[in-house]
Amino acid sequence: MRVTTSFPLGTLRDTPSEAEIISHQLLLRGGFIRRVNSGIYAYMPIMLRVIEKISSIIEKELNNNGCSKLLLPQLHPSELWKKSERWEGYTAGEGIMFNLKDRQGKEFGLAPTHEEVITSIASEIINSYKQLPLCFYQIQTKFRDEIRPRFGLMRSREFIMKDGYSFHSSKEDLSSFYGKMEKAYENIFKNCGLDTVGVDADSGSIGGAASKEFMVTADVGEDSILFTESGSYAANIEKAVSLPSDEIPLKKSKEVLFETPNQKSVIDVCQKNNLDASQIVKVVLFVAKFENKSEVPILTCIRGDQHINEVKLFNLINKKYNSNLIHLKILEDNAIIEKNLINFPLGYIGPDINDETIKNTSNWDKSWIRIADKSVSSLSSFVSGGNKINFHKVFQRFSFVEKNYLISDIRNAKKGDRISIESSEELKEKRGIEIGHIFQLGQKYSEKLNAKFSDKDGQLKSLWMGCYGIGVTRIAQAAIEQNHDENGISWPIQISPFEVLIIPTNLKDPNQKKLTEEIYKEFKSKKIDILLDDREDRAGVKFKDADLIGIPFQIIIGRDSINKEVEFLCRPSKSKIKIASKNLLEKFISESKVMYNKNS
């Protein structure tokens, strides 16, 4: 490809002000993407080449694992999503799905994911266990109406994703296939030249049993990962389980109310009364909204030095109820409190608050759902709210079980926690960018969409399913986050838009021009991915652009071309050698081979 005739670069000298993180800035400055709207980007030719390289790495690995590529529609009829009971949650509830009506008034959604469509199709073509297992995948644009799109392609409203769905005749077969996919994912990310870690993850609204996320570690990552140094444990904070630190025993023996004027927070109460946060039971209130429109008040208790994990809480409540939980919101709005509750001193609530606090006129359920974190159930005495404004209370031998509390793990694990009673290993924390996620869905979707097959015993059974996603455009940006320097991007060669860039420093010199053409032709004839910067610009301009767009090898053609000599530069190591042009191709082949092998 030639820059002047077929491959315009479109680099920017100044960083557009909208970009905050380095990978986003470099994507814009390098002319890889152009913003069309909030969270909506055009992928320019140079970006598309990166996307295509990542895609083909994925395809190769998945095809080797017996998966078949197809392409599904992006416009989904609402009925399909109503069958899986996700329509309400994805539109009115979370609102993540763009939805629209056609001229007949029929409702559609723009697909954020494809479980419904693929399951309904699979059920039509799969009749017998003899056809299983099967795995279909596609690489396609997904749509998600994110609350706050940000960081360029990291969280955009339109993005390219590889999504795959597997079908099995048994739980065991699903589980073994899932293991194979885990391995395939590790290969894919390694083949993209990325450092990733696999972590246990929450399966979220997709649902299902086991789930694992693949993370590129980076300070700008939106997820927190907790792990042990030895690698024995790694999990997303949403999912991570640990032992909280030991509490400091409370030395008070009388059950008394005491005054705590204007001390609404744990910190205030501790500071003014010489208490430790672990001696306090914090009461946090939520309102749960269900798909059947019912609203239920939730009362949760947790040790004062710990934090509620809303994902765990959400999943727990969801499991307990027949109707789907759509939304869980912290109760802090005074208008809502006044409308639904009576005599309710927010900030001074104790675990013994009774159900009479819920007004008869409220449309809420008339009793609190009480959930206590394991961290409080063992406390023999503690301080909590006195159910009276400006008062807290010392509790003695309070029984959460007797008060109808469900005791469960609803706590955020945090760094420094021990992972188990047997182990002294402590959790460390890092930020991560999620680039892949695999799930064992089980029969959740096949049951709802009536996707059955005949098993060996002649019985109709629901298909077992797995689902596997990779953020293709996100990989591209995460790769930059992991591979850049002060001059620009330094692509891993596997996903670089080109393998090598030729930079003639002065095309008016006939010697240079001739040599440039010779080398370009030679490389092209060997099917090497090569870009020729044939602009009649000054050398400095081309050097700057070359470093910015990050192609791993540069061939610099300059004054020495009279002696048939050029310079060969390696972008990541910045090493530069002078070499006779007749040896150049051989040198490139051996050096690029080293680079491919090093990265994968």
Add this chain to the structure above:
RNA sequence: CGGGGCGUGGCGCAGCUUGGUAGCGCGGGUGCUUUGGGAGCACUAGGUCGCAGGUUCGAAUCCUGUCGCCCCGACCA
């Protein structure tokens, strides 16, 4: 959803407080010079200052509304 900020040529910004009809750097075009790390000189094109009202003789500037975008928060009784 809450809070903050910003909309002025392709990009980065100034001008707004104190109204007088738009400017700087980069980029684009042409010419000459230059030619190994974002060149110099000269000439040149390009903006109804987000949009809609209002105040005024006069609005980028003041007022009202509206739209859009960016950033932060979602740590908590």
